[in-house]
Amino acid sequence: MSGQYGGETLPGAGANLHPPHHTLLHHPHLPHHPQLCTEEDFCKDSFSFGVDEDEEDEDEEDMARALDTDKPRILLMGLRRSGKSSIQKVVFHKMSPSETLFLESTNKIYKDDISSSSFVQFQIWDFPGQVDFFDPTFDYEMIFRGTGALIFVIDAQDDYMEALGRLHLTVSRAYRVNPHINFEVFVHKVDxxxxxxxxxxxxxxxxxxxxxxxxxxxxxxxxxLKEDGSGSAYDKDSLAIIKLNNTTVLYLKEVTKFLTLVLWAELCSGVPAHGVLSILQRAECCSPQRRARDRAPSSLQRKTGCV
Ligand SMILES: Nc1nc2c(ncn2[C@@H]2O[C@H](COP(=O)(O)OP(=O)(O)OP(=O)(O)O)[C@@H](O)[C@H]2O)c(=O)[nH]1
Structure with a gap:
């Protein structure tokens, strides 16, 4: 892997991609939530399958808590090193793309509560690269049953045949458990x-x-697919639109050459806004009360049905 990514060359990048820790994951402008803090906190708020026995009870409790919520859930799945955690941390924690070079491989499911307000709340679950559907400690039926969207990330710089096999297995299993899941495929690392x-x-x-x-x-x-290939990767028509339920719609857009996705919304003003906070705030514009006050819908509103 090259040491250049995200527009910056990191000293020593490539030689040691995994130093023990990186910096804060919590962005000051994101509403504080006990589950979005430092890396240590973040790690505590995870659960896993196939773990040591003494961790199992705690993990099961975490899992039960995570499943026992009405919040819409987005799953991030894909092969190892495809970029799942990077997407999650850049989009939701304002980590810089270059910092993702130092991310360690995920070996547990990390769940992340995004709560911007009482109106927009959802969970992102970042899975380890290789989910073993046959592992008895991995109750995929229970997980898929409460899932709103599943994002499958494919590394475009890698040979993607294995990823396609895994995508098929994942999607077909998930669909059989819950045909209402919204599936999105992100062809990632296109830089x-x-x-x-x-x-x-x-x-x-x-x-x-x-x-x-x-x-x-x-x-x-x-x-x-996130991109339909019909126009520039930066066209607003290439938005990935993820409808989690009737009230929450996420927009993910590739905006830089290097990475990835930021949330984007022009729901009410027609003026694009970048960043998770702005979209979450703007998503509130979609509330029925707010919509009643607003004027004619924008093209994006018409496109997404959020009018
Ligand atoms: N060139 C490039 N590299 C990227 C991009 N996104 C992520 N990466 C790099 O890909 C590597 C793996 O990223 P992760 O986010 O840890 O991948 P993951 O899918 O979570 O990996 P696992 O936890 O092993 O499943 C890191 O070194 C990232 O810096 C991208 O858009 N372009």
Whole structure:
């Protein structure tokens, strides 16, 4: 892996990508939540499968607590090192892309409560690279049952055939448990690809993923990609729109050449706003009371049905 990523070259990057700790995960402008603090706090607020016995009780309690909530849940899944934790931390914790070089591999499921207000609340669950559906301590049925959206991350710089196999397994299992899950495929790490190669990769992933589903008799399940390849990666039409339920809609957009996604909303003002806080605040504009006060819907509002 190159040491350059996110526009900055880090001294020693590449030589040692995993020093023991990185800095704060909590962004001062995000509403404080006990589950969004330092790395230590963050780690405590996780649960796992296939762990040491003495950790098991605690993990089960965490799991029970996490499942016992009405908050919409987004799962981040994909192969090891595909960039799941980076997406989560850049989007929701304002970590800089270059800092993600130092992220350690996730070996537990990390759940993250995002609570911007009483109106917009949801959980992001970041999974370790290789979820073992056959591990008896991993109750995937229970997890999928309460899931609103599943984001599958694919590393575009890697050979993605294995990722496609894993995507198929994951989506077909999840769909059988809960056909209402919103599936999103993020072809990630496109910064290393030329524009043509990027579009080609996205199309190929899309085609193969849907062909696999059709072959498995799941043609009613058509996967959408974050990018449709029809225009620039930075067009606002290339937004990933994740509807978690009837009231919460997330918008994820690739805005820099290097990484990834920021939440974006122009729900009410028509003026794009970047950053998780702004979208979460703006998402509140979608409340029925607020909508009643607002004027004619923007094109994005019409597109998303959030009018
Ligand atoms: N070039 C490039 N590298 C990225 C991008 N996003 C993440 N990375 C790097 O990819 C590596 C793996 O990122 P992680 O976020 O830890 O990946 P993960 O999927 O959570 O990995 P596991 O925890 O092992 O499942 C890190 O070194 C990141 O800096 C990107 O958009 N472009």
């Amino acid at each position: 290393g690809l030329s524009d043509d190669h990027k579009i080609e990769t996205q199309r190929d992933v899309h085609q193969r993923a849907n062909d696999d589903l059709t072959d498995a008799g799941l043609d009613q399940l058509h996967l959408r």
